Amino acid sequence: xxxxxxxxxxDGIGPSITAxxxxxxxxxxxxxxxxxxxxxxxxxxxxxxxxxxxxxxSIKRTRVSLxxxxxxxxxxxxxxxxxxxxxxxxxYANVRPALTLQTGGRYEGIDLVLIRENTEGxxxxxxxxxxVGDDPHAAAESVMIITRFGAERIxxxxxxxxxxxxRKKVTLAHKANILKFxxxxxxxxxRAVAKEYEGRVEFEDxxxxxxxxxxVLNPYQFDVLVMENMFGDILSDQMAGLVGGxxxxxxxxxxxxxxxxxxxxxxxxxxxxxxxxxPTAMLLAGCMLMEHLDQHDVSTRVRDSIRHTLESxxxxxxxxxxxxRTEEYADAVIANLE
Ligand code: NAD
Numbered sequence: 001x002x003x004x005x006x007x008x009x010x011d012g013i014g015p016s017i018t019a020x021x022x023x024x025x026x027x028x029x030x031x032x033x034x035x036x037x038x039x040x041x042x043x044x045x046x047x048x049x050x051x052x053x054x055x056x057x058s059i060k061r062t063r064v065s066l067x068x069x070x071x072x073x074x075x076x077x078x079x080x081x082x083x084x085x086x087x088x089x090x091x092y093a094n095v096r097p098a099l100t101l102q103t104g105g106r107y108e109g110i111d112l113v114l115i116r117e118n119t120e121g122x123x124x125x126x127x128x129x130x131x132v133g134d135d136p137h138a139a140a141e142s143v144m145i146i147t148r149f150g151a152e153r154i155x156x157x158x159x160x161x162x163x164x165x166x167r168k169k170v171t172l173a174h175k176a177n178i179l180k181f182x183x184x185x186x187x188x189x190x191r192a193v194a195k196e197y198e199g200r201v202e203f204e205d206x207x208x209x210x211x212x213x214x215x216v217l218n219p220y221q222f223d224v225l226v227m228e229n230m231f232g233d234i235l236s237d238q239m240a241g242l243v244g245g246x247x248x249x250x251x252x253x254x255x256x257x258x259x260x261x262x263x264x265x266x267x268x269x270x271x272x273x274x275x276x277x278x279p280t281a282m283l284l285a286g287c288m289l290m291e292h293l294d295q296h297d298v299s300t301r302v303r304d305s306i307r308h309t310l311e312s313x314x315x316x317x318x319x320x321x322x323x324x325r326t327e328e329y330a331d332a333v334i335a336n337l338e
Contacts, residue, residue: 003293006058006065007034011041012267013277013326014068020279020330021066021286027334028301030290035062040070040081040267050081056088065260066289068282069267079125082262086118091253091260092150093157094118094232095288098239101248101280101303102310102320107219110242114225115161116232117154118253120145121182123229146182146228151189157254158226159193162201169202169223170194173211173231186228212238240264247319250284252292259292261285275325278317280306283333305336 009018022034037055044050050073059065070081078084085091094116100109124145132138158170172190176183187205194203206214208231214221215235219242227235240249249264263281271277283306287299309315315332316322324332 002031002033003064004035004062005032005289005293006055006062007036008039008055008065008067008070009036009042010039010068010267011071012069012269012272014040014042014070014267016275016326017263017277017279017282018066018068020326021282023327024279024283024302024305024330024333024337025286025290025298028298028305028337030286030298031295032293039067039085041073044073050078051084051088059089059258059260063258064289064292065258066286067260067262069263069265071267071269083123083125085260086253089253089255089258089260090119091255091258092117092119092153093252093254094236095161095252095254096232096236096239096249096264097284097288098236098243098249099284100243101307102244105242105244107242110219110239112219112222112225112239112242113161113165113167114227114232114236114239115154115158116236117150117226117228119229120147120150121229121231144179144182144228146185148185148189151186151228152193154228155190155193155226158224159197159201162224163197167201167223169204170197171211171222171225172203172205173208173225173227173235174205175208175231177207183228190226208235211235215239215242236264244320247278247281247317248284250281250288252285252288259289261289261292275327276318277326278319279326279330280310280320301337302333304338305333308336309333 009015037058043052072081096114098112122144127142129137130139174183174187176187246265251264253260290299309332315324
C-alpha cells in the first residue's frame, strides 16, 4: 500500500515547484499517495487562517509532509507559520544537507550536513521593548533559552545521524566563550553526549565565528555540524552558498512523531507567476522525503538525474545561468532518469 504524504504547495512559486516535484517523483517511481492541503496566504481566503485545522489533522494522520514555501500573512498573529508548524509537531531537528550537484562553482565535491536545533534559542519569541522617558522603544530585549533536554536531544540526533549515514565526524559550533550560560550548557551537554560515541564518531567543538571562516577557507574538514537555532539558520544559508545558493538547499524538519520536508528558500514573490523558479531545492526535499520513507532507489535516481541535467547546462532555469522554464527543467530531469 502506498504511503500517504500531506502535500502543501504553499505560496508564491510554491505551487509551480511543487507540481514539478510531484511530476518528477512520480516518474521516478515514488510509491506515495498525496493528500493535498492548504497553508499560508493560500489558506487565508478560504479558511481565514494560514494554518487550517484540516491541514494539521492531515499531518497528524500521515506524520509526514512535503511542503512548499509559505508566506506569513501580515497581521495574523503568527510570527512565522513555519516556526508555528515546527512548534506544533515538536520538529526539533532541522537537517540541512549541502551537496555539490553542479560543477564549476567555487567548490567541488562538497558534502556536508548541518543539524540545527529547531525549537529553542532566540526563536522562543520571548522579546520586548523597554521604554525610557518618552521613548517606548529606547531598548529591546530578546531571551535565548537553551535547555539540557533540548541540547541533549539535538546533539544525540546529530551523532545518530552520523552513525546511520556512515559519517565520520560531528562538529559542535557554539559561542560558549561569551554566552557562558546558554552556550556553555549547550557545549557541556554536547561533550557529555559525544563521550558515548567515542571510538565510533570523531567529535570536535569550535567557536561559531571561527567555524564560519573555516567553512569558507576549507569546507572539506567538516562532515556533520550541530548547533543551536539561530547559528544553524545563518550557517546553513552560508553552506547553501558553497553549493550554488538557496535554489539548491533542501531541509527536513524532524520530530519524534512527524517530519516536514521543504526547500530552504521562501516563496520568492519577485518571480512568482513567471514560470522561471528553480524547483531543485524542492526536488531535493522530495529526495529527503523518499529516504525518510525508505524509498532510497527513487531518491538516488532523482538526485543522479538532477546532477546530470544541471551538468549539461542546457535546460536549466535562469538563476543557474539557463533559459528554461520550471516545467521544461522538470521534463529534462524526467528524461534523464535512469
Ligand atoms: P526568498 O527565499 O523567497 O527569495 C530570496 C531571493 O531568492 C529572491 O530574489 C528569489 O527570487 C530567489 N529565489 C528563491 N527561491 C528561488 C528559486 N527556487 N528559484 C529561483 N530563485 C529563487 O526570500 P524572501 O524574499 O526573503 O522571502 C519571501 C517570503 O518567503 C517571505 O514571506 C518569507 O517569510 C517567506 N519564507 C518562507 C520560508 C519557508 O516557507 N520555509 C523560508 C524563507 C522565507
